[in-house]
Amino acid sequence: MAKNKYFIGYRCTLCGSFFTPEQASFTCPHCGEKGILDVIYDYKKMKKGVNLEYFEKNRDYSMWRYAPMISIADDHIKDMLRIGWTPLIRSNNLAKLLGLKTLYIKDDGLNPSGSSKDRASGVGVLKALEAGADTIATSSTGNAASSLACQAAHIGMKAVIFVPKRAPIGKVTQISLYGATLIKVDGDYKDTFSFSKEAIKRYGWYNRNCAINPHLVEGKKTVSLEIAEQLDFKPTDWVAVSVGDGCTVAGVYKGFYELKELGLIEKIPRILAVQSEGCEPFVIADHTKQPLKEAEENTIADSISVGIPRNPIKAINAVKNSSGIWISITDEEILQAEALLGRTEGIFAEPAAAASLAGVVKAVKEGIIPKEESVTFIVTGNGLKDPANAQKVIIPPLPMKPDLETLDKFLKQKEKEN
Numbered sequence: 332m333a334k335n336k337y338f339i340g341y342r343c344t345l346c347g348s349f350f351t352p353e354q355a356s357f358t359c360p361h362c363g364e365k366g367i368l369d370v371i372y373d374y375k376k377m378k379k380g381v382n383l384e385y386f387e388k389n390r391d392y393s394m395w396r397y398a399p400m401i402s403i404a405d406d407h408i409k410d411m412l413r414i415g416w417t418p419l420i421r422s423n424n425l426a427k428l429l430g431l432k433t434l435y436i437k438d439d440g441l442n443p444s445g446s447s448k449d450r451a452s453g454v455g456v457l458k459a460l461e462a463g464a465d466t467i468a469t470s471s472t473g474n475a476a477s478s479l480a481c482q483a484a485h486i487g488m489k490a491v492i493f494v495p496k497r498a499p500i501g502k503v504t505q506i507s508l509y510g511a512t513l514i515k516v517d518g519d520y521k522d523t524f525s526f527s528k529e530a531i532k533r534y535g536w537y538n539r540n541c542a543i544n545p546h547l548v549e550g551k552k553t554v555s556l557e558i559a560e561q562l563d564f565k566p567t568d569w570v571a572v573s574v575g576d577g578c579t580v581a582g583v584y585k586g587f588y589e590l591k592e593l594g595l596i597e598k599i600p601r602i603l604a605v606q607s608e609g610c611e612p613f614v615i616a617d618h619t620k621q622p623l624k625e626a627e628e629n630t631i632a633d634s635i636s637v638g639i640p641r642n643p644i645k646a647i648n649a650v651k652n653s654s655g656i657w658i659s660i661t662d663e664e665i666l667q668a669e670a671l672l673g674r675t676e677g678i679f680a681e682p683a684a685a686a687s688l689a690g691v692v693k694a695v696k697e698g699i700i701p702k703e704e705s706v707t708f709i710v711t712g713n714g715l716k717d718p719a720n721a722q723k724v725i726i727p728p729l730p731m732k733p734d735l736e737t738l739d740k741f742l743k744q745k746e747k748e749n
Contacts, residue, residue, distance in 0.1 A: 555586025
């Protein structure tokens with residue numbers, strides 16, 4: 332099995348201890364479950380093989396073009412779905428509306444299952460194959476679940492999925508359609524995560540839970556690698572992303588960090604980390620300068636509704652080390668951003684994905700992001716995953732008699748309204 336030649340081991344984010352790939356696999360042997368591991372590479376060695384020439388010659392336009400930077404064996408990459416290399420769209424209408432000179436939209440809702448979580452799930456499936464597992468399991472508020480079900484189905488692996496009872500019907504439907512074993516837990520995400528942990532331990536399934544499995548962040552970081560490469564390795568001043576467990580923002584930072592280590596970019600973008608006011612443990616901890624505490628899970632943005640983040644240190648460090656900012660927005664601002672993105676750019680985002688734009692809108696308004704600075708925001712999931720909330724910001728059409736006189740009156744009324 333052709334394992335990654337640059338992957339040299341892990342470092343605990345809690346105690347700082349280093350472990351070889353043989354000495355650890357999921358969490359720190361010293362610190363236990365809270366000792367989340369960070370995957371470490373030999374960047375000096377990697378620099379010789381992963382350079383501008385490598386990318387210029389590479390014709391694999393998917394996340395797998397970054398395989399040398401991911402802690403995976405490459406044996407089964409050819410069998411995987413095409414994940415990644417999603418479009419980076421330069422905004423015209425939205426940028427003008429916000430008064431920004433440069434604004435880009437990274438539309439990760441165009442991944443196979445409709446969300447950025449495919450990046451992590453693809454890596455999870457490959458690592459499960461490496462481990463010789465026939466079943467992979469996860470807990471999720473929705474997107475990671477539907478993503479894993481999708482990727483596992485394609486590769487022919489069994490998947491067991493745990494979701495909280497409030498998981499949106501769109502995502503639950505996806506999971507079932509992909510043929511995964513679905514357990515809908517009578518509880519919130521905290522209950523769901525705990526239950527999945529107990530079950531995974533009992534039945535020996537491969538653990539895809541991103542906060543536990545350090546390799547999943549390696550998939551998530553590819554969104555940053557793409558953003559940078561799509562901008563000729565000159566990323567924007569800011570990158571905005573919504574935050575739940577903390578794994579995605581950790582990946583966003585790590586991607587840029589590694590490109591800087593390789594000498595491919597000059598600076599790491601500042602991260603605007605966005606949470607909903609209905610579930611904002613990171614924002615509260617940052618603003619009060621207090622340790623992270625459990626928060627309520629009371630937001631329409633189910634994908635970031637995580638009251639007890641399981642990857643806190645990586646997330647906090649990502650924002651701190653990028654000189655970034657934590658910001659929270661209301662559910663109403665999320666819905667407004669969802670509608671704004673649709674009518675100005677033709678992109679349909681689910682609430683958690685629209686949260687990144689809501690954060691940018693607020694940050695520009697408050698002067699946190701100067702209008703002369705460039706911005707990218709990541710759309711992490713497609714709006715069709717949660718059409719029920721999208722209904723809150725539209726006026727459903729009423730049946731119309733099929734005659735031109737009625738149509739004429741209707742069009743005149745619409746013109747007045749606009």
